[in-house]
Amino acid sequence: MTAAARDGLEAEEVRRAMALPSGLLEKRGARVSIAMVRRVWSALTDHRAAGPLLGLRAARQLPLGSFDILDYLTVASTTGAEAFAHLTRYLPLLADAGRVWTESDGQSFRFRHDAPGGVPSLSELLLGLIVARSRALFGPAYAPRRIHFAHAPLAAASTYEDVLGVPVHFGGRFDEIVFDRGIAEAPIASQDPRLMSILVVQAEEALSRLGARERITQDTEFVSAFRHALALALDAGDPGLARIGERFGMSARTLQRRLAAAHVSHRELLQELRLERARQALGAAQPKVVSHELGYSSPSAFHRAFKRWTGLTPGAVAEGAASPPAGRGGTSMCDTGAHRHGPPSNHTPSRAGTPCQNDESQPAPRERMARDDETLMASRRGA
Secondary structure: OHHHHHOOOOHHHHHHHHOOOOOOOOOOOOOEOHHHHHHHHHHHHHOOOOOOOHHHHHHHHOOOOOOHHHHHHHHHOOEHHHHHHHHHHHHHHOEOOOEEEEEEOOOEEEEEEEOOOOOHHHHHHHHHHHHHHHHHHHOHHHOOOEEEEOOOOOOOHHHHHHHHOOOEEEOOOOEEEEEEHHHHOOEOOOOOHHHHHHHHHHHHHHHHHHHHHHHHHHHHHHHHHHHHHHHHHHHHOOOOHHHHHHHHOOOHHHHHHHHHHOOOOHHHHHHHHHHHHHHHHOOOOOHHHHHHHOOOOOHHHHHHHHHHHHOOOHHHHHOOOOOOOOOOOOOEOOEOOHHHOOOOOOOEEOOOOOEEOOOOOOOOHHHHHHHHHHHHHHHHHHO
């Protein structure tokens, strides 16, 4: 927004066009998703007053310090190689900008960026910023030799070269800036090793927090996808891990590890799915029919399993005399759901107020789930 305003765009008009959440732009160091970044830049570049090469022009308008810790780490680095190492490691703190890395040989040092399906103006902004930063830190002696953009040109190649001051090429597998090899060892006049060490600690902590949030999101998305695959597998008559693994291209053991990382298990999710389907089906069919549809060997096997899960009989639910417990499936009178993180108490109050005992007459939750799994799988094999 700052660069857009300096470039002559009306800030409030652009803000409305971007439809950003309230207060986001005022939040220092705020990180935004790649979807939002792309939407913002698409809105900016489509703006009638934007003109061509907005990303490159914005890069020239953003001084050192505009990107908080990332810029400060660059300025405090001792050499070019160290500055680029900080950039490639900590760029995710700023935004999901795709993959970035460096390569070097005997003659050149290359910064590369790969963002399939990305917005061209974003690639131009990133490479434009690096060109501007490198000139500010190293002077003309280490200016880029050439630049490659993966996308097609948005204006005449000569216009790019006028802005960047180096030969520009288009097309290829990734974006790239080519420097002389000497930039890796070039000293940075503003280097401050002590400040850099402090900033690295802060950046690592921020990266760790970011990784934890992303893992939670990934786990949630994986469990959602697994639930869908489990439902399809149950419909097909084989909800085992091996069959589901075929859909994910994973072994059963790998699936178990991924589920464990999300604090759930195949058995828990399968039991939850069965209970939910039983709860829905009993509203329109008799227990005997539901038992058959869910693949149980007999109505009595389904009756026992359902009562263990809910503390109610299928007949009572089918007749409308009672309702299965609401909320997450897989719970019974003596199972409050705490088995996800540890065994339940030996004296968990039942729905009727009577303590339940985890003795031989009352199997532990995971033993009940294993028995239910074996009942269903045995019936499937015998079908």
